[in-house]
Amino acid sequence: MIKWSHERSQAFQETLLDWYDQNKRDLPWRRDHNPYHVWVSEIMLQQTQVQTVIPYYLRFMDQFPTVEDLATATEDKLMKAWEGLGYYSRARNLQKAARQIVFDYQGRWPTTTEALQELSGIGPYTAGAIASIAFGQPVAAVDGNAFRVFSRLLEIDDDIAKPQTRKVFERIINLIIPKARPGDFNQAIMDLGASYMTATNYDTSQSPVKDFNQSYQDGIEDHYPVKTKKKRPIAHDYFGLIIHSKQGYLFEKRPSHGILANFWMFPLFDRENLTDEKATPESMLVGKIEARLQSEYQLSADLHAVDVPTVTHTFTHQKWKIKLLEAQVADNIDVSYFPGKWIHSSKFDQMTFSKVQSKLWLAYQKASKSTQSVGD
DNA sequence: GAGACGTGGCG
DNA sequence: TCGCCAAGTCT
Numbered sequence: 218m219i220k221w222s223h224e225r226s227q228a229f230q231e232t233l234l235d236w237y238d239q240n241k242r243d244l245p246w247r248r249d250h251n252p253y254h255v256w257v258s259e260i261m262l263q264q265t266q267v268q269t270v271i272p273y274y275l276r277f278m279d280q281f282p283t284v285e286d287l288a289t290a291t292e293d294k295l296m297k298a299w300e301g302l303g304y305y306s307r308a309r310n311l312q313k314a315a316r317q318i319v320f321d322y323q324g325r326w327p328t329t330t331e332a333l334q335e336l337s338g339i340g341p342y343t344a345g346a347i348a349s350i351a352f353g354q355p356v357a358a359v360d361g362n363a364f365r366v367f368s369r370l371l372e373i374d375d376d377i378a379k380p381q382t383r384k385v386f387e388r389i390i391n392l393i394i395p396k397a398r399p400g401d402f403n404q405a406i407m408d409l410g411a412s413y414m415t416a417t418n419y420d421t422s423q424s425p426v427k428d429f430n431q432s433y434q435d436g437i438e439d440h441y442p443v444k445t446k447k448k449r450p451i452a453h454d455y456f457g458l459i460i461h462s463k464q465g466y467l468f469e470k471r472p473s474h475g476i477l478a479n480f481w482m483f484p485l486f487d488r489e490n491l492t493d494e495k496a497t498p499e500s501m502l503v504g505k506i507e508a509r510l511q512s513e514y515q516l517s518a519d520l521h522a523v524d525v526p527t528v529t530h531t532f533t534h535q536k537w538k539i540k541l542l543e544a545q546v547a548d549n550i551d552v553s554y555f556p557g558k559w560i561h562s563s564k565f566d567q568m569t570f571s572k573v574q575s576k577l578w579l580a581y582q583k584a585s586k587s588t589q590s591v592g593d
Numbered sequence: 594g595a596g597a598c599g600t601g602g603c604g
Numbered sequence: 605t606c607g608c609c610a611a612g613t614c615t
Contacts, residue, residue, distance in 0.1 A: 250613045262611040303599025360611045380594060407611055416609055474599065532599060572600065
């Protein structure tokens with residue numbers, strides 16, 4: 218690894234910030250340094266691309282203009298604002314932190330990285346981003362961009378997939394970061410990482426800091442960053458139940474922990490939980506589901522396959538395949554045993570749907586449109 | 594410290 | 605289809 222002299226660091230700062238001053242992206246959260254604006258944008262941007270975040274951020278600020286508005290918002294309105302953005306614990310942590318700030322700290326923001334990390338959902342990166350951008354503290358904000366940029370500039374061989382590697386980068390960046398403009402420096406690194414120094418298909422030859430890029434000079438830029446591979450997603454096969462009555466469609470609330478926690482969805486039955494044997498005929502599996510609906514929930518349902526392709530949805534670590542089954546149930550059934558609720562499709566726009574739930578509903582609509590118009 | 598946690602885009 | 609990526613954090 219190359220070490221930079223003080224002069225070298227200064228030259229780098231100057232080159233980078235000059236470029237940033239001329240070429241920085243015009244983003245909605247860069248209009249000011251309001252910590253609330255910086256904070257919300259940083260949370261939304263976690264593992265999420267800028268162009269995805271922009272409309273969410275604008276709507277969010279429209280609905281929750283201040284940290285007080287967020288602290289006192291209903292969970293329904295909050296989740297609706299986050300609908301489709303993913304990693305939904307971010308939204309819940311965001312409100313938790315808003316309440317910490319408003320009610321525990323009387324609206325006064327913590328300004329150090331240590332104190333900021335006491336807030337829910339704020340880790341080392343976000344703390345560094347808020348401290349430097351909103352409060353002018355000369356601290357590193359080490360995200361994927363910083364890993365990518367500095368590993369290439371300095372030929373850092375540490376595996377960025379390892380948590381301990383963060384400390385290596387923080388130590389180096391804290392030596393290089395300018396005391397006068399730390400927030401601009403960190404944001405300039407991000408803009409660099411999003412333009413000339415992207416993960417793939419990058420072209421460093423036009424980069425403003427190519428003279429500082431050791432791996433480029435050495436022709437080994439594609440060795441960086443060093444990052445071990447992730448595991449492939451685990452497959453899950455489900456039956457998805459579309460059960461409708463005069464009272465609407467049947468929904469089930471997902472567990473409070475795990476993937477899509479607390480979301481309302483069409484009931485799902487895991488194929489593997491229905492039988493131990495792989496080769497069980499499908500009609501028998503459907504019969505088992507019907508029997509369970511009857512015995513556990515007193516719900517008589519005559520399930521039929523919906524004539525649509527299996528719905529697939531891939532998460533970071535799970536790959537779901539869902540075969541849709543449909544049933545119309547009697548008008549005056551007793552649903553008091555079922556841990557769910559009936560909702561008319563006219564009210565779906567008031568619910569918060571995960572993407573996979575939206576896919577199920579779309580697939581079902583497509584099928585019922587091609588045959589007949591099915592009411593609730 | 595490895596794995597969980599969403600979604601969209603791209604080659 | 606698949607693997608990987610995109611301003612990470614929590615457990």
